Amino acid sequence: MNSIILRAGTRYLVGILLIFSVYMLLRGHNEPGGGFIGGLIGATGFILYTLACGTAEARASLRIEPQVIAMVGLGIALLAGLGAAVFAEPLFTGQWLFIGETEDDKGLPLSTVLVFDIGVYLVVFGSILTLVFAMEEEI
Numbered sequence: 001m002n003s004i005i006l007r008a009g010t011r012y013l014v015g016i017l018l019i020f021s022v023y024m025l026l027r028g029h030n031e032p033g034g035g036f037i038g039g040l041i042g043a044t045g046f047i048l049y050t051l052a053c054g055t056a057e058a059r060a061s062l063r064i065e066p067q068v069i070a071m072v073g074l075g076i077a078l079l080a081g082l083g084a085a086v087f088a089e090p091l092f093t094g095q096w097l098f099i100g101e102t103e104d105d106k107g108l109p110l111s112t113v114l115v116f117d118i119g120v121y122l123v124v125f126g127s128i129l130t131l132v133f134a135m136e137e138e139i
Helices: 004-027 035-053 055-062 066-086 112-138
Strands: 096-099 108-111
Touching: 004 035, 004 112, 035 055, 035 112, 055 112, 066 112, 108 112
Parallel strands: none
Antiparallel strands: 096 108
């Protein structure tokens, strides 16, 4: 498409969609959202950018091939699942670490569940963009 309004609006929307996707990723543990939904929202921003500016410009703005993003995400998710084996528990069992824990306060909770969600986010984001870029380049 060759619309100045679409191009100008898309640049703002991509940033907003990426921030919203990270928000959905981080709130997904206790409420609706998570890595899958966050990855879809983030990919939507780049799909919109691809439609407005073309695949070459979208690839250049992404800076990393989407296949690499998906593979890194798959590795992160696998490592999060294997983390339970260190504590002799079944694979993909959530492990929690509380940073700054005191008697009155639990501190900041970090878990392998969040790491797994980040991996899923990257897999969905990279996979969807791989498919869309390939289809867009064939048209």
